Amino acid sequence: xxxxxxxxxxxxxxxxxxxxxxxxxxxxxxxxxxxxxxxxxxxxxxxxxxxxxxxxxxxxxxxxxxxxxxxxxxxxxxxxxxxxxxxxxxxxxxxxxxxxxxxxxxxxxxxxxxxxxxxxxxxxxxxxxxxxxxxxxxxxxxxxxxxxxxxxxxxxxxxxxxxxxxxxxxxxxxxxxxxxxxxxxxxxxxxxxxxxxxxxxxxxxxxxxxxxxxxxxxxxxxxxxxxxxxxxxxxxxxxxxxxxxxxxxxxxxxxxxxxxxxxxxxxxxxxxxxxxxxxxxxxxxxxxxxxxxxxxxxxxxxxxxxxxxxxxxxxxxxxxxxxxxxxxxxxxxxxxxxxxxxxxxxxxxxxxxxxxxxxxxxxxxxxxxxxxxxxxxxxxxxxxxxxxxxxx
Numbered sequence: 001x002x003x004x005x006x007x008x009x010x011x012x013x014x015x016x017x018x019x020x021x022x023x024x025x026x027x028x029x030x031x032x033x034x035x036x037x038x039x040x041x042x043x044x045x046x047x048x049x050x051x052x053x054x055x056x057x058x059x060x061x062x063x064x065x066x067x068x069x070x071x072x073x074x075x076x077x078x079x080x081x082x083x084x085x086x087x088x089x090x091x092x093x094x095x096x097x098x099x100x101x102x103x104x105x106x107x108x109x110x111x112x113x114x115x116x117x118x119x120x121x122x123x124x125x126x127x128x129x130x131x132x133x134x135x136x137x138x139x140x141x142x143x144x145x146x147x148x149x150x151x152x153x154x155x156x157x158x159x160x161x162x163x164x165x166x167x168x169x170x171x172x173x174x175x176x177x178x179x180x181x182x183x184x185x186x187x188x189x190x191x192x193x194x195x196x197x198x199x200x201x202x203x204x205x206x207x208x209x210x211x212x213x214x215x216x217x218x219x220x221x222x223x224x225x226x227x228x229x230x231x232x233x234x235x236x237x238x239x240x241x242x243x244x245x246x247x248x249x250x251x252x253x254x255x256x257x258x259x260x261x262x263x264x265x266x267x268x269x270x271x272x273x274x275x276x277x278x279x280x281x282x283x284x285x286x287x288x289x290x291x292x293x294x295x296x297x298x299x300x301x302x303x304x305x306x307x308x309x310x311x312x313x314x315x316x317x318x319x320x321x322x323x324x325x326x327x328x329x330x331x332x333x334x335x336x337x338x339x340x341x342x343x344x345x346x347x348x349x350x351x352x353x354x355x356x357x358x359x360x361x362x363x364x365x366x367x368x369x370x371x372x373x374x375x376x377x378x379x380x381x382x383x384x385x386x387x388x389x390x391x392x
Contacts, residue, residue, distance in 0.1 A: 034234050034277045035270075035297075063194070066209055073109075073209050080182055080192040086209060100188035107176055107191070110211045115140030117165050117179035124178050124193055126151050127334040127384070128204045131220045132213050136380025140174055147319070147327040150376035159380070176210065204334065220386055237336075237343055257298050266297065271304040275312040275347055278361065285317045285326075286369070290361045311362040314346050318359035320369040332357050334386075341389040 063078035071091035075084040085106040087094045099106040116124045119142035126148040129135055135150055140163040144155055154160045163170045168187045171177045177187070180194045193206065208217030255266040270276070280296060282288045293313060294302070302308045316339075319327040332339050342355040359365030378384065 034279065064206055075206070075209060077192060079194045080186065082186075082192075084191060088212075105188055105190075107189070107210065109209070110213075111137055111175045113137055113139045113174050114176040114178060114210075115142075115163055115171065115174040117142050117177065117181060118146050119143035119165060120179065120181045123329070124180060125203070125330045125333055127331045128207050130378075130384040131204060131334055131386065132207060132211060132216060133381050133383035134207070134211055134213075137211075138380070140170075140177075145322070145325045147321045147325045147330040149321065150378055150380070152321070153376045154380055216383070237340055240340055263298060267299070267304070270297065270307070273305070273307050274310055275314070276307045277314045277316070277346075277358075279316070285315075285320065286367055288315070288317075288361075289364070293361055308362065311360065312346065312349075313361040314358045315361060316342075316357045318355060318365060318367055319357055320367050322369065328357050337389055338387055 065076040067074040067076070071088045071093055073086040075086065077084060082102075083104045085097075085099055085104055086109045087097060087106060089108050089110065094108045097106060114137055116126065116129070116138060118124060118126070123143070123146070126135075126146055129138060130148060130150065135148075135154065138151065138154065138160055140161045141151065141155070142163060142165045144152060144162065146152065151160065155162070165171070165177075165179065165181065165184060168185060171187055171189065174189060176189050176191045178191050178193045180192065182192055182194070184190075186192075191210070193203070204217045204220060208214050255262040257263045257266065278293050278296075280288070280293070282292075290313065299305070307313055316328045316332070317326045319331070321327070338356045341353065342358040345353045345355055346358055346360075359367065
C-alpha cells in the first residue's frame with residue numbers, strides 16, 4: 001500500500017503473538033499500524049500428493065483451472081477467458097497440432113524458451129521461475145529494472161535479450177510470453193499471467209504446468225507453511241502472527257493532513273500505536289529516513305508516539321536492486337514466510353534475527369541494494385531453495 005500526503009489509508013491491528021521460549025510461551029500485546037500514502041491464512045501441512053486426474057480444481061484458485069489428458073493439459077484461464085492447450089513435446093500431437101483462435105491457444109511443453117513482461121506494474125514476479133529452476137529457459141524480458149540479480153546476470157552475459165512488448169515480431173521468437181497486460185494485442189504465444197488478481201503465492205501452480213513441474217511446485221508452495229489469503233493479506237500477516245484485527249473500530253480510513261480535523265484524528269490514532277509500517281512511495285528510497293516520515297505525517301512533538309520511543313517505524317524497501325526495484329513485489333510474494341518472520345521480529349524484537357525485507361527507520365536501517373549481478377551464485381537451471389524459518 002502506498003501513501004499520498006492528502007490520502008492516507010490506515011490499517012490498524014491489535015497484535016498478540018507467541019514465541020517458543022524454552023518450552024514455554026511468552027504472550028505480548030501491542031498496537032500495530034500499516035500506514036500508507038497513496039501515490040493465507042497460515043497452515044502447517046506436509047507436502048500433498050499432486051492430484052493428476054481428469055480435472056484439477058486447483059486448490060485456492062479462482063482464476064484458472066487445469067485439465068489433464070494423457071499427452072496434454074488444458075488451462076482454463078479466467079484472466080483472458082481463453083483456454084491454453086499444453087501439448088507434451090514427445091507426442092505426435094505436438095508436431096501436427098497448432099491452435100491460435102479467439103478461444104484457444106496451444107503451447108508445446110516443457111517450454112524451452114520464454115520471455116517475461118517485467119516492465120508492467122505489477123510486473124511478472126521472476127522469483128516464481130527461480131523457485132522452479134526455470135531461469136535458464138528465460139530468453140527475454142521487457143525491462144532490466146528487476147529485483148532478480150540472477151536474471152540481470154543472464155542479461156549481462158547475453159543470455160537474455162531486451163524486447164519490446166508491443167513488437168509482435170520480437171515476441172514471436174519465444175515459445176511463450178508471460179504478461180499481465182491484457183490490453184495488448186494477444187499474439188499466439190502470449191500467456192496472460194496476473195498474480196496480483198489472485199492469491200500471489202498460488203501463481204507458482206500456474207507456472208508449473210508450462211514446465212511439467214507439478215510435484216516440485218507443490219513442494220515449494222507448501223514448504224513455506226504460510227501464504228496469503230485472498231483479501232487483506234497485510235492484516236492477515238498480523239493474524240498469522242497471533243494477532244486480532246480491530247479495524248472495524250476505526251470508521252474513517254482516509255485522512256487529509258491539510259485538514260486540521262483529519263490531522264488531529266490521525267495523530268490521535270498514531271498515539272496508541274506501538275509499531276508503524278510506513279508504505280509511502282518514494283523515488284529515492286536511499287534518502288527516505290525518519291525525518292522524512294515525521295515530516296510526511298506533520299509531526300513536531302514526538303512525545304505522544306510510543307512507536308518513536310520504541311524505535312519501531314518500518315519500511316519494506318530494505319532489499320532493492322539498483323535502488324529502484326524493491327524485492328517486496330517479487331521475492332516477498334513467493335516466500336511470504338520471510339515476511340512473517342520479519343514482522344514478528346519488528347513487533348517483538350529479539351535482536352537475533354536479521355530482517356529480509358523490512359528496515360527500521362528509527363535505527364537507520366540501510367537498504368541492501370545490488371548494483372550489479374555479481375552476487376548471483378546460481379545458474380539458470382538451479383532451483384532456488386525456499387528459506388524455512390525455525391520457531392524461536
